[in-house]
Amino acid sequence: GKTVGTGTIQYLTHEMDEQFTRKLQLERSLFTALEDEALHLAYQPIINLKTKHVDGFEALLRWDHKALGSIPPDEFIPLAEEAALITPINNWVVLEACDQLAKWHQQLSPDLTMAINISPHQFQSDSFVRTLQHVVAEKKIHPRFVTLEMTENIAILQTQRTVERMQLIKSLGFRLSIDDFGTGYSSLQYLRAFPIDELKIDKVFIDGIDLGENGLLDSIIQLGRNLNLNLVAEGVETSSALHYLEKTDCQQMQGFIFAEPLSVDEVAARFGDAAQ
Ligand code: C2E
Ligand code: CA
Numbered sequence: 001g002k003t004v005g006t007g008t009i010q011y012l013t014h015e016m017d018e019q020f021t022r023k024l025q026l027e028r029s030l031f032t033a034l035e036d037e038a039l040h041l042a043y044q045p046i047i048n049l050k051t052k053h054v055d056g057f058e059a060l061l062r063w064d065h066k067a068l069g070s071i072p073p074d075e076f077i078p079l080a081e082e083a084a085l086i087t088p089i090n091n092w093v094v095l096e097a098c099d100q101l102a103k104w105h106q107q108l109s110p111d112l113t114m115a116i117n118i119s120p121h122q123f124q125s126d127s128f129v130r131t132l133q134h135v136v137a138e139k140k141i142h143p144r145f146v147t148l149e150m151t152e153n154i155a156i157l158q159t160q161r162t163v164e165r166m167q168l169i170k171s172l173g174f175r176l177s178i179d180d181f182g183t184g185y186s187s188l189q190y191l192r193a194f195p196i197d198e199l200k201i202d203k204v205f206i207d208g209i210d211l212g213e214n215g216l217l218d219s220i221i222q223l224g225r226n227l228n229l230n231l232v233a234e235g236v237e238t239s240s241a242l243h244y245l246e247k248t249d250c251q252q253m254q255g256f257i258f259a260e261p262l263s264v265d266e267v268a269a270r271f272g273d274a275a276q
């Protein structure tokens, strides 16, 4: 009874201490992560389901911490937001991804696309649209090659302002995509109101294929087709899921079955011969 209870509390306290220490350690080193050049982008190919060609890439942020190793974005992006460090990091991501796209347009293929993840905080910031415009002008790329991915949670706040900002970004030529579709704050209402080009169907629905649960997936695909949206299947890991998707109206897929997020060198090694 008592002894075990005390032990458990001590154990929990110790674990909370460790978590707290890790958080502090990460927060402290985040301040210099950019100037230390400890951040980089990994690029996951987006594959055309019909042709099996690489249509483009999604940029995914990576942080190589000196002492703690590779920190996943799901862990450090929320910390960066809390510590008000996120804006320079976000701006760096947009600049770096567009810089790489400009290089690949020269080296690999002139119609490759680049998808960039945009957090709600970033989307709402006053300088966001200016940064986008500035970067594509500087890198001399047409905005139609740049897709901005946002989750449905963007719809929670200020619907009217969100729609207006989306319309502005669309009018500049960028593509807009809803990420992790079907898992967040979902409302069919916003799908009509938002000027979006694409839905990225969350991995949970793709995993359903191998579990014999494709009802929701089929409904999402039908919905996307009715709304004339490009459909991307996320997190495709098995050949059975791939074969199923090939028979649907999904246009593109991403997943470990084809490639995980790659370094620039790995992209060159795998796709570099496409340049000749
Ligand atoms: P996301 O945008 O939904 O990205 C897809 C995540 O699924 C990536 O994890 C990717 O590595 C992983 N993934 C891709 N294919 C497969 C697969 O076949 N199986 C499995 N199990 N996983 C797969 P990652 O890179 O850890 O990123 C996690 C999340 O962090 C992203 O989810 C995105 O929400 C966020 N994130 C990443 N980079 C950025 C960024 O530059 N800015 C912002 N705001 N968020 C970012
Ligand atoms: Ca994404």
Ligand code: CA
Pocket (backbone or CB within 6 Å): 179, 180, 200, 202, 234
């Ligand atoms: Ca996603």
Ligand code: CA
Pocket (backbone or CB within 6 Å): 180
């Ligand atoms: Ca996600």
